[in-house]
Amino acid sequence: MKKKITIKEIAKILMVSVSTVSKAMNDSPEISEKTKKKVKELAKFYGYVPNHIAVSLKNQSTFNIGVIIPDIQNSFLAEVLKNIEVHAKKNGYRIITFFTGEKLKEERESLNILSNGMVEGIIVCPCEETFVEKEFNHFKNIAETTPLVTFDRIHKELNFNSVSVDDDQSILKACAHFQSTQAKNILFVSSIGWLSVGKTRRRTFNTFIEGEASLNGETIEEHNLEELRKKIEDRITDTSLPKIDAILGADIESTLISNASIAKNNIPLIDRISLIGYVDKNHNELQYPRVSYINQFPEKVGEKAVELLIKNLKEEQKIIQQEVIKTEIVVKDTSK
Amino acid sequence: MKKKITIKEIAKILMVSVSTVSKAMNDSPEISEKTKKKVKELAKFYGYVPNHIAVSLKNQSTFNIGVIIPDIQNSFLAEVLKNIEVHAKKNGYRIITFFTGEKLKEERESLNILSNGMVEGIIVCPCEETFVEKEFNHFKNIAETTPLVTFDRIHKELNFNSVSVDDDQSILKACAHFQSTQAKNILFVSSIGWLSVGKTRRRTFNTFIEGEASLNGETIEEHNLEELRKKIEDRITDTSLPKIDAILGADIESTLISNASIAKNNIPLIDRISLIGYVDKNHNELQYPRVSYINQFPEKVGEKAVELLIKNLKEEQKIIQQEVIKTEIVVKDTSK
DNA sequence: CTGAAAGCGCTAACAC
DNA sequence: GTGTTAGCGCTTTCAG
Numbered sequence: 001m002k003k004k005i006t007i008k009e010i011a012k013i014l015m016v017s018v019s020t021v022s023k024a025m026n027d028s029p030e031i032s033e034k035t036k037k038k039v040k041e042l043a044k045f046y047g048y049v050p051n052h053i054a055v056s057l058k059n060q061s062t063f064n065i066g067v068i069i070p071d072i073q074n075s076f077l078a079e080v081l082k083n084i085e086v087h088a089k090k091n092g093y094r095i096i097t098f099f100t101g102e103k104l105k106e107e108r109e110s111l112n113i114l115s116n117g118m119v120e121g122i123i124v125c126p127c128e129e130t131f132v133e134k135e136f137n138h139f140k141n142i143a144e145t146t147p148l149v150t151f152d153r154i155h156k157e158l159n160f161n162s163v164s165v166d167d168d169q170s171i172l173k174a175c176a177h178f179q180s181t182q183a184k185n186i187l188f189v190s191s192i193g194w195l196s197v198g199k200t201r202r203r204t205f206n207t208f209i210e211g212e213a214s215l216n217g218e219t220i221e222e223h224n225l226e227e228l229r230k231k232i233e234d235r236i237t238d239t240s241l242p243k244i245d246a247i248l249g250a251d252i253e254s255t256l257i258s259n260a261s262i263a264k265n266n267i268p269l270i271d272r273i274s275l276i277g278y279v280d281k282n283h284n285e286l287q288y289p290r291v292s293y294i295n296q297f298p299e300k301v302g303e304k305a306v307e308l309l310i311k312n313l314k315e316e317q318k319i320i321q322q323e324v325i326k327t328e329i330v331v332k333d334t335s336k
Numbered sequence: 337m338k339k340k341i342t343i344k345e346i347a348k349i350l351m352v353s354v355s356t357v358s359k360a361m362n363d364s365p366e367i368s369e370k371t372k373k374k375v376k377e378l379a380k381f382y383g384y385v386p387n388h389i390a391v392s393l394k395n396q397s398t399f400n401i402g403v404i405i406p407d408i409q410n411s412f413l414a415e416v417l418k419n420i421e422v423h424a425k426k427n428g429y430r431i432i433t434f435f436t437g438e439k440l441k442e443e444r445e446s447l448n449i450l451s452n453g454m455v456e457g458i459i460v461c462p463c464e465e466t467f468v469e470k471e472f473n474h475f476k477n478i479a480e481t482t483p484l485v486t487f488d489r490i491h492k493e494l495n496f497n498s499v500s501v502d503d504d505q506s507i508l509k510a511c512a513h514f515q516s517t518q519a520k521n522i523l524f525v526s527s528i529g530w531l532s533v534g535k536t537r538r539r540t541f542n543t544f545i546e547g548e549a550s551l552n553g554e555t556i557e558e559h560n561l562e563e564l565r566k567k568i569e570d571r572i573t574d575t576s577l578p579k580i581d582a583i584l585g586a587d588i589e590s591t592l593i594s595n596a597s598i599a600k601n602n603i604p605l606i607d608r609i610s611l612i613g614y615v616d617k618n619h620n621e622l623q624y625p626r627v628s629y630i631n632q633f634p635e636k637v638g639e640k641a642v643e644l645l646i647k648n649l650k651e652e653q654k655i656i657q658q659e660v661i662k663t664e665i666v667v668k669d670t671s672k
Numbered sequence: 673c674t675g676a677a678a679g680c681g682c683t684a685a686c687a688c
Numbered sequence: 689g690t691g692t693t694a695g696c697g698c699t700t701t702c703a704g
Binding site for chain 3: 342343344362387389391392394395
């Protein structure tokens with residue numbers, strides 16, 4: 001493997017000093033056009049590119065933003081990530097992405113590694129284990145020295161800059177939508193009952209239903225997807241029980257399974273069960289029927305997160321801002 | 337924002353030299369247990385973490401692997417990426433991911449940035465524009481100084497370490513599968529005719545069909561997905577034309593649209609059109625009907641890519657190895 | 673217009 | 689067992 005050429009070697013070949021080469025490469029007005037040309041030509045010839053690590057160390061700035069994500073397979077997070085990258089780049093920053101697999105240990109490690117010189121600031125979606133363990137100290141420690149923005153998942157102890165989605169509002173809007181279409185029996189399905197966000201969504205659903213005399217609610221929560229499918233199919237095909245008018249999916253998986261169950265059991269149109277849930281937008285557009293869904297605007301989440309972080313990088317004093325993105329129900333084929 | 341503490345400051349507080357602190361932190365046997373304890377305690381107290389940039393510069397090694405991906409929304413690439421990350425971590429490496437958006441300029445820039453000190457080696461899926469422009473010099477230049485592994489997309493000029501998928505075989509296996517189920521008229525649908533991989537797939541399909549007297553082939557290629565949907569629906573519902581027995585989807589989008597079109601037009605079972613194509617595995621499992629698909633083993637691609645790269649990092653001399661992953665047809669609901 | 677020298681934070685050979 | 693020192697590749701002040 002060929003060795004990479006350094007400024008020093010270029011200087012030697014040209015019989016000038018390293019500082020001259022450095023200045024020439026950076027187009028300093030101190031250097032004559034002639035020398036600049038000479039230096040640049042040789043640099044190009046040898047394929048010189050400044051060593052990024054050395055520049056970072058010297059300048060104490062990397063133009064890197066760290067991003068920590070629980071899971072890349074989560075299409076919402078993937079879309080946020082994409083948008084973080086786009087907006088970071090637009091502002092002259094690169095991103096360094098770590099995945100935690102929802103593990104607290106990985107999250108801690110990622111924060112530690114990133115926060116020491118690698119990046120100027122960090123955008124992080126806290127992992128599930130963090131919420132289970134109610135352990136937020138690693139964030140607090142890091143936030144003392146490194147600008148931090150959390151997104152998507154919130155907790156009162158996570159009082160940093162954050163961008164989240166109005167989750168309660170999503171559920172309430174979906175319920176209200178069902179109500180306006182005369183649904184009576186609403187089934188809440190979830191494969192994420194163990195996740196804090198899953199718990200909140202269920203609680204919000206239940207609270208709403210209890211407050212509405214005209215509505216009746218049922219819940220199916222099951223982590224195992226095959227089991228979940230079975231339970232949903234059993235329920236919606238069981239004619240001995242009151243008919244389900246609408247299903248609210250608490251996550252992508254349960255929404256898809258509900259959609260599949262309705263399709264598979266070929267339920268006649270007259271008995272159509274409405275369905276609203278969470279989906280991968282791109283995918284949803286291409287399937288039939290397209291599910292009516294809760295749009296969480298991942299583009300906005302990504303953009304805002306970058307915006308908040310960069311604002312914090314520039315300001316000297318630290319400002320705390322908590323953005324909440326409003327969601328909307330997008331009516332497609334599975335509801336009126 | 338609080339300043340991060342350095343080794344120097346710890347040394348001053350403890351009235352020892354920086355090297356003592358450094359050695360103590362790195363558990364050098366030269367240092368007494370007592371001093372180690374003293375140093376470590378203070379380090380912990382002040383939340384000291386070594387500056388990664390400085391360590392990298394000093395050691396001339398970063399334990400970073402660069403990954404360059406055209407598009408994170410592509411579920412195949414996302415899954416490969418996830419597996420690259422997992423296997424990199426397993427070997428003690430972090431990954432730094434850049435997205436090119438299929439743009440040659442971005443690809444060039446990403447390679448340049450990564451190759452100078454940031455990473456030890458690079459895993460890259462070359463972007464489409466690279467193939468359109470037939471411009472491979474940026475890879476060749478980088479490969480002279482930085483270990484490189486390309487994956488997924490290949491070209492005879494890209495003669496580096498690579499992991500690719502046996503694309504021809506995928507198409508041939510699908511055709512053979514249709515043939516074995518007595519299909520006569522096969523429709524090839526594609527939304528990626530403009531992409532090199534799309535061209536190859538179509539060519540392979542056509543060549544096979546022409547060689548088989550018992551088979552008849554048709555092709556619908558259309559970049560605009562709404563148009564594509566219309567064309568597919570028109571074709572499969574047009575009873576004045578010979579009936580389509582099977583559809584081969586050349587990419588995820590056209591496969592999904594075909595599936596949706598069949599479902600939407602409620603084609604009776606007796607006229608069932610078989611469908612094989614490319615899918616997002618996770619998603620496919622949850623929908624109904626689940627599409628019979630070509631498994632490209634993204635896990636293997638990611639794992640092999642890391643393996644090849646690390647092999648190259650360790651060996652002094654450079655070895656070139658071109659891995660080809662065999663695919664398989666996974667029969668689900670849309671074919672016999 | 674060019675060069676010498678200091679220093680970013682850390683490690684490690686070498687001295688004591 | 690601990691300290692001194694040089695140096696990784698680069699930028700930048702200051703001197704000439």
